[in-house]
Amino acid sequence: MPTPHNTEAAATMTTAVLDTHDVAGGEAHHTSMPIDNRKLAIWTFIGSECLFFAALISTFLVYRGQSLKGPGPKDIFSVGLVTGGTAILLFSSFFVVMALNGAQEGNRKKLLIWLSLTVLSGLSFVAMQVYEFQHFYHEGLGYTTNLFSSSFYTLTGFHGTHVAIGTLWLATVLKDAWKGNLPKEKALNLELAALYWHFVDVVWIIIFPVVYLMSLGS
C-alpha cells in the first residue's frame, strides 16, 4: 500500500508546501552555469568532433608507409600550395575574432569587413583544396589508388567538408549582419560560428604537420 493519504495536508496546496518561485513574472532565463545553452552545446559537439578527427588521423598514421604501390606523399605533395592554404586558414581565425569584436561593440562596419574577409578565406581554402585534389588526381592519385590516397582523401576531405560547412554558416551570419539582423545583443550568433571555425582551424594545425610535413620528412 502507498503511504496513507493525509487529508489534513490536502487542504494545503502543493505550491505552498514546496519552495517554489514564480518565473512567469518575467524573470530572466535561468541556466545552471554561466554559459548559454547553445554555446555549451557547441563546446560539447566540438569535444565529440575531436574523437572523429582522432580516429581519421590515427588511421592515416597507422597506414603510413603501408601502401603497396605509388604514388606516395613524396611524389605528389607540393608544400607551397598547402602552406598558402594553411596561412589563409590561420589568418581567418584572426579575422573572425576581429569580426566578433565588431559585433560585440555594435560596430557594423568593422563586423562586415572582417566577417567578409573570414568568409573569403574559407572560400579560398576550399578552392585551394579542390585545386589540390584535382591536381593529385591528374598526377595519378585516385581515391582507391592505394592506402595512402584513401586515408589522405578521407581525412583531408572530411576536414574540407567541415571548412565548407563553417564557411556556409559564417556566410549565413554575414547575410544576417548585412541585413542589420545582428545587433550586439545577438553577437552570440556569430560567436557560435566562430567557435566552430576555430576548431576547424585547430584540426588543420594538426593535419598540416602530421600529414604533409611528417610525410615529406620521413
Add this chain to the structure above:
Amino acid sequence: MATTVLDPTHSYAGKRHVIVEWLTTVDHKKIGILYGASAFIFFLIGGLEALIIRTQLMKPDNTLVSPEMYNSLFTMHGTTMIFLAIMPLSAMFFNFFVPLLIGARDVAFPRLNAMSFWVFLLGGLFLNASFLLGAAPNGGWFGYAPLSSRQFAGGLNMDFWVIGLQILGIASLAAGVNFFTTIMNMRTPGMTLMRMPVFVWTTLVTQVLVLLSFPVITVALIMLMADRTFGSSFFSWAGGGDPMLWQHLFWVFGHPEVYILILPAFGIISEILPVFARKPLFGYSAMVFSTMLIAFLGFGVWSHHMFATGMGPLADSFFSLATMLIAIPTGVKIFNWIGTLWGGSIQFKTPLYFSVGFIAMFIIGGLSGVMHAVAPADLQQTDSYFVVAHFHYVMFGGSIFALVAGAYYWWPKMFGRMLDEGLGKVHFWMMLIGFNLTFFPMHFAGLLGMPRRIYTYPAGLGFEIYNEMATAGAFLLGSSFLVFIWNVIKSSRSTEPAPADPWGGATLEWAIPSPPQEFNFPALITVHGKDPLWDTKRAAGVSRLPEPQVVSGKGIHMPGPSWWPLVVAFGILIFFIGFMMKDPWSFPFRPVTIFGLAITIVGIFKWAYEAPDAHAPQH
C-alpha cells in the same frame, strides 16, 4: 529555455489534429512516449527473431531456417536489441524523466530532440526494411571486416547495416549534445550536481560515452562504406589494409557502448530502491564517482574483445588488468544497492521485484564477465555459448530487467494510470524463470564447446539437453511480455486515475500531476537536498503531499511545434540511401544523395529561421 512569457495565450496543445500534433511535437514527454512505443515494437521484432533462432536450435540438425537466414537472424537480433531496443528504451526515460527530475520545463533544444527521434525511427525502419528486400544484414552485429567487405558480403545486406548504423549514430550524437547541455545547464535552482538524482548522473555519463565513442564507429563505418561502395582497401589485405584496424575501431566504440546500455539501468535501479526501502540511497557520492570510474575505465578495455587475435602478452596483460579493475566500481554499486535495502522498510511492489531481480542477474553476468577478463580462460570461452550466456545476463538480466522495473515504476507518471500489481508479479516470475531457463544452460553448452553463431549442431555432443531447456525458457520469457501487454491494455481501459505520487517518491516528478501538464512545473521549485520531496514532506510533517492541482498554464510560453525536424530526418535518410545505389565512384553525381543533402540543408535553414524565440537566448 522555454520559460519566458511572450504571449499569455500561447499554447499549442489540443489545437491541431492529433496526428499532426505527434508528428510536429517538440514536447520531451511526447517524444519520450514515441521513443518508448517505437523501441518496444522493435524489441518485439528482435524477440521474435530470438524465438526463431531458439526454435531452430531446439534439436540437432534442424532445418527450420537456412544457414543464410540464420546469419541474418542473429545479426538483426543483436543489432535490433542494442540499437533499436535497449538504447531507445533508455532514451524514453531520458526524454520523459530527465527534465522532470531536474525540475526543467523541457530539454535545452526541443526541436533537436524531435529530430533525434525521427532519425532514430527512420534508421530503424530502414534497417528492418532489408527483410522485405530479402537482404537483411548477415555479418554479425560487429560487422567484422572482411566478412563485411564486398568480397565476402556481396549483396545489399551489409550496406543496410553500415548505412543503418550511420543514420542511428546521428540520432544518438544529437541526443548526446542535447542531454549533456540540458543536465549541465537546465537544473532548477538549488539542484547542484551533487544533489542530482543518480539516474540523471548516469544519463549524463552515458551522454559523455556516446559523444566520445560514436564518432569512432562513424569513422570506421565511413571507411567500410568506402571499401564497399568505392573500392578502397581500408580493411582488405589485398590492398595492404588491415582488418584488425576495424576490430580496434569497432571495439573502441563497442566497449563504451555496453556501458551506454547498462549505465541508464544502474540509474533506474538507484531511483527505485530508495523509494521502496523507504530510506535514502546508500553512499550517494560513491555511486556518482563509481559511475564516472566505470565510464573512464570503459575506454581502456576494448581489446579484451580481441584476446583471440594474438596481440601478445603485454597487450593481453594490460587489457586483462584494466578489465578486472572495472569490477571494483561495479562492486561498489552492488554493495551500495544492498546497503540501501539493508534495514529498510521494504515495500514489496512490482518495481522492487524487478530491481532485486536485476541485482541478482547482473551479479551472475558480472562474474562471468570477470572470468573473460582472464585472457587464458577467455581463449577457451571466446566465440562459445558461454559468451552468449554472459552478455545476455548483463544485457537482459541487467538492462532489460531495469528498464522493465522503470516501466512499472514510472508508468503512472507517464500515462496517469496504474499498472496491475498482480499481473506485474506474474510478469516478474515468468520473466525471471524464463530468463534463467534460457540463458543459464548456455554456460554449460559453451563450456562443452558449442560455438556461437552456428545454425545447427550434430547429435551426440551433449548439447541437446541445454538447447532444449533454452528453447523452452525462451518461449516462457517471450510470453512473459504478453502478460505485460495485457497489463498495459487493462491499465489503459481503467478509469481510475493514478495519484501524483503513488509510491511516496523522493524526486521532483512526483510533485506534479500524473501525467504531467505540457509545461511540467507551473513554477520552478528550489531544492535544498538530494531527496527534495522527502525533505518537503518531513518539513511539512506529512507522510504524503496533497494532490497537486491541474493549473491553466496561462502565461507559460512553451516552444512551438515544428515540421522541420521530421523534414531534416527524411533528408538524412535519403542522403544515406543514395550511397547504396550501385554506381562505383561517381560520388559528386549521385542524384539521390544530392537530393537528400538538398532536403537536409533546406530543412536546417528553415529550422534555423523558424520562430527564433524558440531557440535564441531569452532575456
